[in-house]
Every structure is written in structure tokens, then in C-alpha cells.
Amino acid sequence: MNLSPAEQERYSRQLGAGVLSEEAQLNLRRSTALVTRVGGMGGPAALMLTMAGVGRVIIAHGGDLISPDLNRQVLGSEAVIDRPRAPHFADYLRSMNRFVEVDYVDHEPSDSEALELACKSNIVLSCPPTFEERLRLNRAATKAGVPLIDAAQWGMTGTMMVVRAGLTACLQCVYPQPPPFEEFFPVVGAISSAIGSLAALEAIKILSGTGNPLFGKMLTYDGFQGRVTTMELTRTEACPCCGGL
Amino acid sequence: MKIRVVTMGRHYHETEGLPEFLELQEAASLDDAIDRLGELLSPGASFPGSCLIAVSGKHVGTIASHSAVSLGDGDELMLLAPVAGG
Ligand SMILES: [Zn+2]
Numbered sequence: 001m002n003l004s005p006a007e008q009e010r011y012s013r014q015l016g017a018g019v020l021s022e023e024a025q026l027n028l029r030r031s032t033a034l035v036t037r038v039g040g041m042g043g044p045a046a047l048m049l050t051m052a053g054v055g056r057v058i059i060a061h062g063g064d065l066i067s068p069d070l071n072r073q074v075l076g077s078e079a080v081i082d083r084p085r086a087p088h089f090a091d092y093l094r095s096m097n098r099f100v101e102v103d104y105v106d107h108e109p110s111d112s113e114a115l116e117l118a119c120k121s122n123i124v125l126s127c128p129p130t131f132e133e134r135l136r137l138n139r140a141a142t143k144a145g146v147p148l149i150d151a152a153q154w155g156m157t158g159t160m161m162v163v164r165a166g167l168t169a170c171l172q173c174v175y176p177q178p179p180p181f182e183e184f185f186p187v188v189g190a191i192s193s194a195i196g197s198l199a200a201l202e203a204i205k206i207l208s209g210t211g212n213p214l215f216g217k218m219l220t221y222d223g224f225q226g227r228v229t230t231m232e233l234t235r236t237e238a239c240p241c242c243g244g245l
Numbered sequence: 246m247k248i249r250v251v252t253m254g255r256h257y258h259e260t261e262g263l264p265e266f267l268e269l270q271e272a273a274s275l276d277d278a279i280d281r282l283g284e285l286l287s288p289g290a291s292f293p294g295s296c297l298i299a300v301s302g303k304h305v306g307t308i309a310s311h312s313a314v315s316l317g318d319g320d321e322l323m324l325l326a327p328v329a330g331g
Binding site: 037039040041042127128129130131134152153154155157158159169174175176177179180181182185187192218220222224225227229230231232233234 | 251253254255256257258293294295297299302303304305306307309310323325326327328329330331
């Protein structure tokens with residue numbers, strides 16, 4: 001099936017040489033992306049996936065929006081303060097692209113829910129605040145056999161890694177023990193959006209079959225010092241998550 | 246020999262006093278470099294065990310568990326305290 005004239009018009013600025021072919025755009029339309037959660041990084045990531053034309057975007061995020069979220073959570077607004085994030089964020093995403101189906105889960109998925117969601121998806125974007133949740137999504141993506149993109153931030157810095165379990169290091173290879181959790185971490189929204197958008201770009205490349213994804217690498221963006229680096233990640237043979245693959 | 250030191254990640258401001266370049270004896274090991282850097286941190290401070298280590302762009306493990314690596318002149322040692330956020 002081809003793109004409709006309305007879809008061709010919508011995506012005209014991203015179709016062509018050096019960006020997406022029509023077949024690549026169709027690949028996006030056939031794809032489902034799971035983004036959890038959709039705060040500072042997951043919000044911009046989900047927005048960019050929706051605007052790019054990923055056919056189905058599933059977001060997961062619990063709780064109500066609070067005022068301090070609005071330095072970085074681009075799917076929120078003053079009108080959503082004290083209201084549940086997930087349904088309002090989903091409405092906003094739907095308002096941005098009529099060609100995309102947006103579903104939401106109004107809580108953080110459990111182990112079994114994460115696996116079920118990953119099995120319905122072609123890619124998982126991991127953007128939660130705790131390593132426990134990140135490692136859960138990593139296990140789910142590994143079992144489901146789909147790529148995972150992990151986006152993280154602190155202050156004016158961020159990291160992003162792209163995993164294809166069995167072929168590259170997974171998150172648990174890199175973090176054998178969950179590092180400490182810091183609930184009230186400092187962050188400037190500009191780094192959240194930058195890292196979230198880069199995660200979306202990797203997802204768009206992978207789903208559409210365009211360019212060279214950063215599989216097996218961690219991109220580090222040190223906005224404080226003005227430094228960007230790439231780290232080649234090493235698999236752990238005895239990794240409890242991907243060791244047997 | 247001289248290596249370059251790059252630190253980033255969680256609480257990055259606490260390592261601002263570390264030198265950008267570190268002089269080490271020829272054929273010094275990664276552990277030698279980590280020990281030297283540890284001595285240069287503020288009293289009572291230390292690198293977390295979960296801190297990732299990369300030598301010239303190649304991830305070699307964490308502070309708590311890493312492979313034995315011999316450093317060479319011009320290597321870049323990156324220490325990255327894991328970040329999560331949301
Ligand atoms: Zn692994």
C-alpha cells in the first residue's frame with residue numbers, strides 16, 4: 001500500500017534523498033513504538049515519533065502532572081497540572097498527527113505488562129527515572145526480540161544507548177547492578193528534549209531502515225562541558241539477561 | 246606518559262577539580278590511574294562502584310568490576326557516573 005496524497009503532503013519535508021524514501025515512510029507507518037515513561041525525554045521522543053509518522057505509539061506514564069514537571073515535560077501544559085499525565089499526553093500527541101494511532105497505559109508497567117507491551121511493539125524506548133524500570137524494559141525487549149533505546153539525563157548531561165540484545169551489549173551488561181536512584185535529580189529541560197529527540201531519531205532510523213543506527217554504542221552528551229563522545233559497549237558473557245543469546 | 250581524563254554523569258560538578266591530563270609511569274594500568282584520580286578527589290569522596298569506565302572510547306566495565314587494561318600515552322580515560330532521570 002502506498003502513502004495517500006495527504007500523507008505525502010504531511011511528510012513531504014522528510015521524504016527524499018538523505019532522509020526517508022517512500023518505502024521507509026511506509027515502514028514507519030507499519031511500526032509500533034513503546035515509550036515509557038513520557039516525561040522529560042520520553043515526551044519529546046514520543047512527540048517526534050508521532051510527528052514522523054510511526055503508525056502506532058504506545059505511551060506509559062502514571063500519576064498527575066505537577067508544576068515542577070513543566071521545566072521539561074513538553075507534552076504537558078499549565079492546563080494539565082494536577083490532572084493525570086497519560087490520557088492528556090496521549091490527547092496532545094493525537095492532536096499532532098491524525099495519521100497516527102496513540103494508546104496509553106496510565107501506570108508504570110509491571111514485568112508481565114512490560115513484556116506484553118514489548119511483544120506488541122517493534123521498538124522500546126526506555127526513559128524512566130529508575131534503573132529498576134530500565135532493566136525491566138531491557139528484559140522485556142530482550143525477551144520480545146525487539147531493539148531498545150535507553151535515554152538518560154542528569155543536570156546538563158545525557159546518555160543514550162541503542163541495544164539489539166543478542167548482538168550488542170544490553171543494559172544489564174552495562175549496569176550489572178542497578179545504580180543508585182535519585183528522586184529529585186536536577187535537570188534542564190533543554191537536555192531532556194535533546195536526548196529524547198536523539199532517541200527518537202535512532203528509533204526512526206531503525207524502524208524505517210534508514211542510515212546507520214548506533215547499535216552497541218552509548219552516546220554521551222555533556223552539555224555542561226560542551227563535549228560529545230561515543231562509547232563502544234562490551235557484552236558481558238555471563239549477563240543474566242542476554243548471556244544465552 | 247600522559248592520559249586525558251574525562252568525567253561526566255551524575256554529580257559531575259564534584260569532579261571539576263580533577264586535572265584534564267594525568268601523568269603516569271610507563272605501562273601504568275587502569276587501576277593505577279583510578280587510584281591516582283581517587284587521591285585527587287575531595288576528602289571522603291570516591292567514585293561510585295557503578296561508575297562506567299571507557300578507555301579511548303571502549304567500555305571496559307565499572308569501577309566495581311572491570312577488565313585489566315594497560316594504558317598507553319595519549320589514551321583517554323572516561324569515568325561516567327550512571328544517570329537515569331525521566
Ligand atoms: Zn546483557
